Amino acid sequence: MIRVEGLTKSFGELEVLKGITEHIAPGEKVVVIGPSGSGKSTFLRCLNLLEQPTAGKIYIEGECITDKGCNVNKVRQKMGMVFQNFNLFPHRTVLDNVALAPTKLKLLSAGDAKDKAMALLRRVGLDSKADNYPVQLSGGQKQRVAIARALCMSPDIMLFDEPTSALDPEMVGEVLEVMKQLAQEGMTMVVVTHEMGFAREVGSRLLFMDEGVILEQGDPREIFAAPKHERTRSFLQKVL
Ligand code: ADP
Ligand code: MG
Secondary structure, X not given: OEEEEEEEEEEOOEEEEEEXXXXXXXXXXXXXXXXXXXXHHHHHHHHOOOOOOOEEEEEEOOEEOOOOOOOHHHHHHHEEEEOOOOOOXXXXXXXXXXXXXXXHOOOOOHHHHHHHHHHHXXXXXXXXXXXXXXXXXXXXXXXXXXXXXXXXXOOOEEEEXXXXXXXXXXXXXXXXHHHHHHHHOOOXXXXXXXXXXXXXXXXXXXXXXXXXXXXXXXXXXXXXHOOOOHHHHHHHHHHO
């Protein structure tokens, strides 16, 4: 589903990703953890070309998306992304937020997009908020709308960058619940998170990033029980 080979990314002099090679199979739920500044967000953003890799190759469903001739928009359509800060359109209703992209890109008629958006809002428990504006929602509700919006493009892969980090503690659960449901439905997911309970319960594989490399990876339960690297151990001691 995703194949990354020798991925590096520099910002000026600063080499943030130092050669990442990784395969992600269909249906995997990969959880990425690691200290702040280790390159987790940059890695996710390279996967859907929100950042242009400095070197290396990325294949999505067999297509090399780092080739010059690649259609970036087509690639992005396959991948939904959910950010820490929701990034909803403030002047659009909840329903419009969800229905907008497939309508604009003419993937669906306006009517079909609204039907689909409504069904997705029902799925995340927010159909009653369809006509509200983002400002009228709690953080947890905003994030559930953001997930519905990403799903409205029928992505094959969902990328989550610390989706619960900006939420008040009592709202974290409702968002993780939606993500868990998505995982159970078989979605391929890459999730950067500090929620170790989620990593343990939902993650099929855990990647520990440190200073621009994947230092350690494997079954989340095994890594939590017996990390191989000292740096993994000291990180886990702080967050578990
Ligand atoms: P993480 O998500 O693990 O906290 P990031 O991928 O956000 O880490 O950042 C890794 C490093 O890259 C940090 O040192 C950060 O300051 C730097 N960085 C990220 N984005 C940019 C950018 N657009 N320009 C310059 N430096 C950046
Ligand atoms: Mg980050």
